[in-house]
Every structure is written in structure tokens, then in C-alpha cells.
Amino acid sequence: MPRLLVCTDSYPPQLNGVSVVTAAMVTGLSARGWECAVLAPAYPPALTAPLSQPVTLRHVALPSRSLPAYPDVRLVWPPLRHARQIVRDFRPDVVHCATEFTVGWAGLRAARAYDVPVVTTHHTDFSRYCDAYGVPFLRPVVQRWLGRFHRRAHHTIAPSAAVERTRRAMHVGHTTVWGGGVDTTHFSPRHFSLLSRHRYAMGADFNFLHVGRLAPEKNVEFVLDAFAHLRNRFRDRRLRLIIAGAGPSERRLRERAGDDVMFLGAVDRERDLPALYASADGFVTASETETLGLVVLEAMASGLPVVACHAAGVGEHLDHARNGLAFAPGDMSGCVSAMSRLVADASLHERLRAGARAAAESMSTDRALDQLDALLRTVVGAAAVSYESSPSPLVMTPAR
Template sequence: MKIAIVTETFLPSTDGVVTRLTASIRYLMKEGHDVRVIAPDLGVYEFEGAKIDGVPARTLPFYRSKQFALPNSVVRKLLKAYDPDIVHVVNPAILGLSGVYYAEKLGYPMVASYHTNVATYLDYYHLSIFKGLIWWYFRKLHNKAALNLATSQTVQKELTKRGFHHVHVWQRGVDTDMFTPDKYDAEMRDRLSDGHPEKKLLLFVGRLAPEKEIEKIKSVLEESDEFVLAIVGDGPHRLALEKHFSGTNTFFTGYMHGEQLAKAYASSDVFVFPSTTETLGLVIMEAMASGLPLVAAKSGPTCEQVEDNYNGLLYDPENPADFTATVRQFEDETLRRRLAQSAHKEVSEMGWEGQSEQLLHFYQEVAGLEGNNEKAKLT
């Protein structure tokens, strides 16, 4: 089967979308399929046998820390030359507009997947007036696809309510070989805690942007001397955050990947996830696989992963004081250890194969190859 993936973000970028895509591509290649990726040109042109066709990219005024590819007719040429059995447009917005338009014009079966609550993010940038327009735009793009994928049941319900057609849940996955409590590293803990390894180490991992609500964590450090904080990641909000946390026991690491990131998780004590806007939160599963209990908001997608007082603690985002009070419960080491064990147990056997196999099933169904695996593997 020949599979074309048109995506707004890919390597060397590292976020939840890229992690999911690389895991899926690795599985599809192993199963004998041919995969071609069309993505912003960031200097990477191959991934484990899959060719990456780069589209010219540039920074945009509203997001200087990342490069985007604008709509481009080169997508038509690339799709026509490759002649895929299926086109998967990931998070269609800018480059994805070309993917949707040309896949339809050329008559290729199409799947689209929704990963980012852009309309909700507008509230954090004082652009709420445009939310209706954004929903209209994404609905128009996604409804060109024969099948739409959402990363949680909550998002599936939201998209269906807003008029998106044929929405299915793309199940969760996590690399349980990479992320494990066995990656604990004393040197990493000393670094992340800025020389205070005896204190309870709170960890945040993710893109540093206003919608992540990272500022909430400061009140914990101000109220309790038992905690230190490590913030792993980068993004447009970093300078503002460094200023906000100035004078507290907070250490900014910048981006971390692979073994270094796995060590960071496993060497920490509690994963803090203040955001209420996530469609999934892959970092939640990476933290759980690493044996970390969580503090997260009572929001739909998060509640599908975190069970209060079992593998983490949920705070009420409507109560400004509840986040701090919830994190401070982890001053009780017995509670922390109990929830840590449950968190690891919850995802210890998950892996990525299940979600990748499900994706292949969706591809075969949309391409009309369902039930004919030999035909589906033809390249």
C-alpha cells in the first residue's frame, strides 16, 4: 500500500503529533507498506526508509519559534508523482490546506486527523472573536475527508457536535521501552533540581506557550519549600516564563529528547500538567510509563487518562487555589509512591503497535482494501 502523509509538523520538531507519526510510520514500514511524508522543509529528508518531501518553510509573525509551510502547488506535483493509495492529512490548517485540496482534486481517498484545539487557544491570545471562523475553516477542511480521527473520546464528541463528519477515536500509545522508571539517573536529578535532589521534584514537559497555563505552578513553590520545579521544553512563551518564575527554585532545560528526556521523567517525583486545552496530552502517558503520578486539570481528555487518587490527582480549574492545594498533597510520600505505582501499571504494556495497527485498518477501509491484506501491502 502506498501511503502519503501531509503534515504541518515533522522531524526534527518533537511534539506529540510527530511522536505519534514516527511511531506509526515505523510500524507501517515494518509491515511492508510504502510511506511518503510531505512536510515543511526543515532539513530532514528520510525517516527509517520513508522519504520526506520538504515544502519551503518560514516563520510566521504570530509564532516566531517555529517554521511553517504555506499552501503550495508543489503538493499537487508530489502527490501526482507518488500516486498514493491513501492520503492522510495531519492537523490540516496551512500546508494541510494544499493536502486536502489536491487530494480531493486528484481523486485520492483521504483521512484527516485532528490534534490541536486551535479555537480554544485563541482565548489565550485575545483573539476569541475569531473562534467561530476557525471552527468553520477546520470543519470545511475535515469534511473533505472520508474519515476523521480524534485523539480522545471528548474531542470526538466535540467535533461531532460541531458538524465534523465520520469522526473516530485514534487510540493512545506510548513508547514503554523508552519511558520506564529504570531510566532514573542521579546526575539528571541533581541537574533538574538545581542541586537540591533531596526536595520533591516537580516536572513539566511540553511546548512553552500561554495556553499551557504553566504560570499556575509558581504558587506551589511560593507556599511550600518542599518542592523544586524543572521545565523541559521551549516555545514562544519561554522568556515570559523565565521572568515569571524568577526567584523561585525553577530550572529551565530547553528541549530534551530520547534518552535524556526519558531520564528526566524517571528522575523526577511528580508530573504537573496545568493545561485545560489538550486533545490528548502524550506527555501524560510518557510520565505514567516513567512511574510518575500526575497533577492535571479536570478536563475531558485528561480524565480519560488520569483517575483521581488512583494514578494521579485532578484539580478543579475553576477554583484558583485548588491547583496548589492538590500538588501539595504530594508532600505525603506514601501517597506519592502509591499513585506512582498505579500510574506505571496503567500503561506499562501499552506500546505503540495497537494504535498503529488501528491506523492501518482505517487506511485500508478508506482505500477500499479492507479484508485484503495481501493487496493492501502491495507497493
């Protein structure tokens, strides 16, 4: 049975795209014959983020502290000692570093010390966050940091072709595009519920939904402004915007929103989110930094027409006028026009619902996990051949 050690700075119960994909990876690979161990931050008992934690045979939870401006984010002091210990004791065949922060870096260094092959994933292009946080001058520094991290791996996973091109520009070789897919059973039109429409006071309105972290890089202010313009166009229609998610920008966004905007906070991903997606009428996002856009895939799987910015990873699975409506980055009139078309054109709305579901079915999680299983086994096999050709047998002592 091959062994996989996952080193990540974000894991359940924390809720975000990285933790969701990483947890699905652990669960899916365990079902495919892998013995998995996880090195991740410890989360306080008070954190009740609605994301179940996959069961692993070995899960090392590292002492952590919250980021002052963003309590859900946990910071771990560079845990090289813990990483070396679990590599030495668990004896993984491959180490997967899902993040580039302290836990990911420790996993990378420990794996290299013991000559274990390393696979990294470039989930988030943090260099693109620099503009959103008002420090654009740091973008080249962050890019160099990311490039250095991934160049030290045996193989890098890119969530989209756009990310792969960026990695290659940084001279990161051995890259494979793998986005993790979407669970088309958990997220499905069959979860439509009149009870959910009543619960969220949707009524007979046309309800747009936004799901995601409420942080500057997600560009939620743009969505609020677009919805305000939309309301001015349709004064005779009842329209609402529902925002699911939490984050450091939540208070400021609530102050900016009108009476027709409902904030739900964090929504239970297992129990409530599927019905929320399937029971809404349209999905809207204006993020320009998504390497994959998992929430867009989940909306599509739920049969929800999508209005989204045609940028980064989202642009690769958003097919304009077939499974959603796209607008250019920063194009407010384009976003409002797309939202207006969904409200006014019932036949277009139904065509996009069908197209969205069909697109999601071609990107199922099961298919993606089969691909990942094959990739990791190839990496392990290549490393074994390399070790066999070495004049010295492999032993679990740190490499010099």
C-alpha cells in the same frame, strides 16, 4: 504493499505533540508493510530540536519561513503544486492530512483531485486557543474552518472521545478515536538515574516536573503560581519545579519564576527526556486545551505521579487518586492541594506511581499502531470497492 502519503505542517526536527505522533505513525506503519511518503516543511540546518527524523523512502521538504513571534513554527506558502505532483508520482492508496494548515489543505485538495481517499487527524483544537491569545471572538470562525476541513475527508481521527464529540457537533462523520498511545519502553521507571538527579541538581528535594511548549495555551503561569503557593505551605521542605521545553513565553515565564524553578529549555527527547521523567518526583500541568496530553502519558509511563487539570483529552486517562490527582480548570487551591498531597503523603505517592505505570501500559504505542494499520487498510479497501463499482477505471488524472 499499500502506500500512504502523509501531509503535515509539523514534522521532525520540530518538537511538539503533532510531530511526535506523526513521526511515530510513519515509523510504525512502515514496519507494518506500508510504503510511506511525507510532505512537510523544510527546517533550517540551525534548528537542532531534539527529535530524530524517521527515515522514509520519499520525503518532500517544502520551502518555509519562520513565524515571527514563534520561530520554531514554519509557514509554507500553499503548496498545491507540490502536493499534486507527489500524489501523481507516488500514487498513494490513501492520503493522511495530519494538520489543517497549508500543507494539510494542499494534501486534501490534491487527494480529492485525484480521487484518493483522505484521512485527517484533529490533533489540536485551535478554537480553544483563541481565549489564551486574547481573541475569543474568533473562536466561532476557527470552529467553522476546522469543521469544513474535516467534513471533506473520508475519515477523521480524534485523539480522544472529547474531540470526537466536538467533531460530531460540527457534523463531521466517520470519526474514530485514536490517540497514538505511548512508548512504554522508551518511557519507563527503569530509566531512573541518580546521575540525572545530580545533573539537574535534584538532590534530596521533592522535584515537580513540567514538560511542554512554553506558550500561552499551555497555562504555565498557573503552574508557576501554584508552585509559589506550595512553597509557602512547606517552608521547612526543599521543593523545586523543573520546566523542560521552549517557546514564545519562555522569557516572560523566567522573569516570573522564583529561585526554586529551573528552566532547561528543549531537552533531547531520545537521550535525556526518559531519564528526566523517571528521576523526578511528580509531574504537574495546568493546560486546558489538550486533545490527548501526550506528555501526561509519557509521565505516567515513567511511573511519575501526575497532577493535572481534568479537562479535554487529559481527563480521559487521568483517574483521580488511582494514577494521579486531578483539579478543575482554573482551581488554584485544588491544584496546590493536590501537589501538597504528593509532597506530604509518601504512601499515596507510591500508589500513584504504580497506578500511573499500569495505566500507561494499557495504552502502548504498538497496540495503537496495530489499530491504525487496520483502520487505514479498511479505508483503502472501502475506496477500492467504490472504484470497482464505478463504470470508469481509476486513472491518475485530476478529477473534474
